[in-house]
Amino acid sequence: MAIPIPIRASGFTVGHLEADVKIDVFIDLQCPHSRQLWPNLMAVREHYKDARLSITAHIITLSNHRQAWEVSLGVFALAQNNALTAFDFIGFLYSKQELFYNQPFLNKTHADLQDLVADFAVEFAGVDREEYRLKAQEHDVYIAARTPIRFAATRAVWATPTLFINNADDVPVDHRSTLSDWRAVLDSLLDQ
Numbered sequence: 001m002a003i004p005i006p007i008r009a010s011g012f013t014v015g016h017l018e019a020d021v022k023i024d025v026f027i028d029l030q031c032p033h034s035r036q037l038w039p040n041l042m043a044v045r046e047h048y049k050d051a052r053l054s055i056t057a058h059i060i061t062l063s064n065h066r067q068a069w070e071v072s073l074g075v076f077a078l079a080q081n082n083a084l085t086a087f088d089f090i091g092f093l094y095s096k097q098e099l100f101y102n103q104p105f106l107n108k109t110h111a112d113l114q115d116l117v118a119d120f121a122v123e124f125a126g127v128d129r130e131e132y133r134l135k136a137q138e139h140d141v142y143i144a145a146r147t148p149i150r151f152a153a154t155r156a157v158w159a160t161p162t163l164f165i166n167n168a169d170d171v172p173v174d175h176r177s178t179l180s181d182w183r184a185v186l187d188s189l190l191d192q
Contacts, residue, residue: 007143010151012083014045015054021166021189023055026152027090028160029072030065030101035094037161037175042091044182051190057090058148062160067100067113069145074117076145077136078125085125092124165189 011024025041027034045055059075061068071093079086098104100116114133121132135141155164165171165185173181 006147006150007140008081008147010148011056011058012079012086013054013056014083014087015048016052017054018052019054020052021054021186023053024058024164024167025055026058026060026148026155026157026160026162028060028062028065028068029075029090029093030068030097031062031160032097032101033175034161035097037177038091038094040175040177040179040182042087043179044186045087047179047183048186048190053186053190057087058151059090059145060149060152060157060160067102067105070110070113070117071100071120073136073141073145074121076141077132077138078121078127089121089124093120096120 023041023044025037027037041055059072061072075086075089075093078089100113105113114136117136118129118133121127122129152158152162155162155169161175162169163171163173165173166189171185173185
């Protein structure tokens with residue numbers, strides 16, 4: 001079955017609109033390796049803030065991370081199309097990951113998870129809890145949140161974090177890479 005045309009392209013993009021170097025990262029909000037990657041990726045973002053570089057975060061849900069889908073909906077509901085809000089909220093959620101990881105949710109319900117994500121949205125952005133909860137249940141939020149998962153399938157992404165630089169998937173950086181490791185790859189690309 002073909003993937004329907006999404007409302008908007010997959011992911012949240014920050015950086016230069018006409019970037020020469022485009023980083024695509026597929027992350028899962030419950031993935032500890034994605035959490036480990038995030039601060040270093042944000043260091044890359046800060047270091048190259050004036051360069052012709054962009055970073056697109058595609059939030060996907062791995063099959064063994066049952067809490068990740070509801071947390072992902074939270075990003076799409078809160079950020080809507082605002083990439084800066086999405087990036088900041090993703091960082092916030094990673095700082096709270098231990099609260100929605102496997103063991104803490106072993107005996108909790110889906111409603112408990114929805115309440116927790118609403119609490120996160122209120123704590124992070126000061127939004128009205130009920131307005132946020134209604135937004136998180138909207139069909140457009142659901143469609144926006146499933147788009148990256150379908151896009152990931154077209155790129156043969158099955159694990160997180162998965163990185164692409166200028167559409168190449170054989171990249172020498174991963175979740176353990178420091179800013180220096182990233183610079184060893186990116187500086188030469190940006191100097192051309």
